Amino acid sequence: MLRPRRTSSILISPNAFPSLPTVQEATTAAAAASLNLDIIQGDILIGMTKIVERFFFFSITNATAFKSILRNDIVPLITSTTQLLSVSTQPTTALNIAFSQVGLQALGITDDIGDPLFTNGQEKDASGLGDPGTVNWVPSFLNKGIHGVFLLASDTSSNIDNELNSLLSSLGTSIEEIYTLDGAARPGTEQGHEHFGFLDGISQPAVNGFTTTPHPGQEVVEPGVILLGESNDPNITVRPSWAIDGSFLAFRQLEQKVPEFNQFLVDNPIQEGNLTAEQGSALLGARMFGRWQSGAPVDLSPLFDDPELAADPNRNNNFNYTHAGFDFTSDQTHCPFSAHIRKTAPRADLSPINVKNHIIRSSIPYGPEVTPEEASSNTTTVERGLAFVAYQSALANGFHFLQQTWANNPKFINNKNISAPGFDPIIGANKGQPRNTAGLDPTDANKNTTFLIDFVVSRGGEYFFSPSISALAGTLSA
Structure with a gap:
């Protein structure tokens, strides 16, 4: 399915932020590192705040139907790293997807992909993270009821509404909505700043095979620090082949x-x-x-x-x-x-x-x-x-x-x-x-x-x- 392309970016990029490579620069760097930016989901390496973003958390109610729709209707819409790098190839609404451990199990995936914290889920990790149990948690995050999340990003909420409505029409009864959180860049001169007022996202690391010219003082890391199966992945020997070039997404709703x-x-x-x-x-x-x-x-x-x-x-x-x-x-x-x-x-x-x-942080403010x-x-x-x-x-x-x-x-x-x-x-x-x-x-x-x-x-x-x-x-x- 071809979607209309945009003329202005969905990414916020203040002068203070480390610059992104051009498509040509990134492609050259990726080739040298044997990375394929066309198959890496766009949200992982970019590390930029979007103008508006919606996190749509869901459970899978009919795995057979969901997998068919995923393969035929959703995969062609998933936004790659290469697409996000250029305004000319950015979709009207960028779409990425991720699954929890129980979500992978719902899809019939039984492989251990080599991360006990992911396997156990964040609820079990609450005390280790310093939370006072789960007393302050949104109930939707409890009891491992979330199988996956769609990340939709654009420059207007109406664009996201249209994309999500189209997705839900295709998915029908194969999923059930569990929770939704809307994020948006703050207005005017506060764009790029979190709610306490501080500019957020300045010190992202540079990734070999993606970032071509690190700025002075910018930390440089190997791609395996972020991507499974790549150079310096600490658990590279236990990754199933299908998990290569994926990444673990830690999501936290942090009230300020x-x-x-x-x-x-x-x-x-x-x-x-x-x-x-x-x-x-x-x-x-x-x-x-x-x-x-x-x-x-x-x-x-x-x-x-x-x-x-x-x-x-x-x-x-x-x-x-x-x-x-x-x-x-x-x-x-x-x-x-x-x-x-x-x-x-x-x-x-x-x-x-x-x-x-x-x-790599890809956070966004929520709330008024x-x-x-x-x-x-x-x-x-x-x-x-x-x-x-x-x-x-x-x-x-x-x-x-x-x-x-x-x-x-x-x-x-x-x-x-x-x-x-x-x-x-x-x-x-x-x-x-x-x-x-x-x-x-x-x-x-x-x-x-x-x-x-x-x-x-x-x-x-x-x-x-x-x-x-x-x-x-x-x-x-x-």
């Missing part, structure tokens, strides 16, 4: 308590030199994230925002937390050891530089802007947050590792002059209990900050597998 976060900054401004209270509050937020709202890293701009630095992809990742004349084991005047981007990407804090615990009533009462009454999407070849090395071993571990980062830098102040989770973080005040590195509430609350999620398009057309629909 924006009014409460903003009030916390107002109540606890950093008192440094001649900073005003407003500047002190902005500095606290920047040190919690490790970047200013513009995206400028505090490691390079420790007291004031620098929008020009933020907008330059050749400078905004070109740092590693070391500074001449400063003791690397004790200096937190530039960036706290516990800052979100440092806890989840330690750079020179690890030696040799870490090249395996990386993910903060209302005047919420802002005045400092209380969230309408849910908003981030539809978090991360791709990796091994969940134990990717999302799960970053959350449990680094963000939730008060003793990480190691080999510093303090034994417990504390929890990641943004995504760190302590099963609903208070969290302590040190180093946020540049004038007193030993001062502890206690967070009595979580500003990011897990509403649950699931682990999925995003197969190659050839696997969808073959093994999964046979």
Whole structure:
């Protein structure tokens, strides 16, 4: 089925983001690495926020009918990496698909594809991720009722409505809707920023065989860190052949308590030199994230925002937390050891530089802007947050590792002059209990900050597998 092509991109690409390769550049790089970008689903390697996106979670009620429709009607509509790279080949609505473990079983797939966390599902992993059980989870994510998810992305909701209605017409009674979550880029100058106001997606890794010219400071990883069966896939020997060039998708619905976060900054401004209270509050937020709202890293701009630095992809990742004349084991005047981007990407804090615990993020905000009533009462009454999407070849090395071993571990980062830098102040989770973080005040590195509430609350999620398009057309629909 041929679909109309578009004249403007569905991807948001601020100047600050690492640039995507052209189709020709990516094709040349992929050939050298023996990658086939025409069969890798488009959402995996691109790592860009879409203008609007819908996550349609479903269960399979008639596997025989579903597989026939998948093979004949859906596979021709699945958007590849190559298609997404050029506006001229982007469809009106991009479509990708992924399956949970129970979804693969519903399709008759009994192979072990080499990831116990995926096999067990995210509900069983809730405690390991720092959630207070599943008390805050959306009920639809419980009891392994979700078999798969359609990811539909475009520049208008009406385009997505049309594509989804067409899909559902084809699928008929072969599936049942379980849950739907709509995401959208924030309006105006906030496009590309998450609900706390910080530009999101600056520090994606460069993937060999896809990214042709990494920017200074951009981490370079082998394709097997993201794609099964490729170079540096840690479990390459146990992958069934049909799973090659697929990727594990970690989905999390993360509610953001924006009014409460903003009030916390107002109540606890950093008192440094001649900073005003407003500047002190902005500095606290920047040190919690490790970047200013513009995206400028505090490691390079420790007291004031620098929008020009933020907008330059050749400078905004070109740092590693070391500074001449400063003791690397004790200096937190530039960036706290516990800052979100440092806890989840330690750079020179690890030696040799870490090249395996990386993910490609493809997240998008959901929910409305903060209302005047919420802002005045400092209380969230309408849910908003981030539809978090991360791709990796091994969940134990990717999302799960970053959350449990680094963000939730008060003793990480190691080999510093303090034994417990504390929890990641943004995504760190302590099963609903208070969290302590040190180093946020540049004038007193030993001062502890206690967070009595979580500003990011897990509403649950699931682990999925995003197969190659050839696997969808073959093994999964046979």
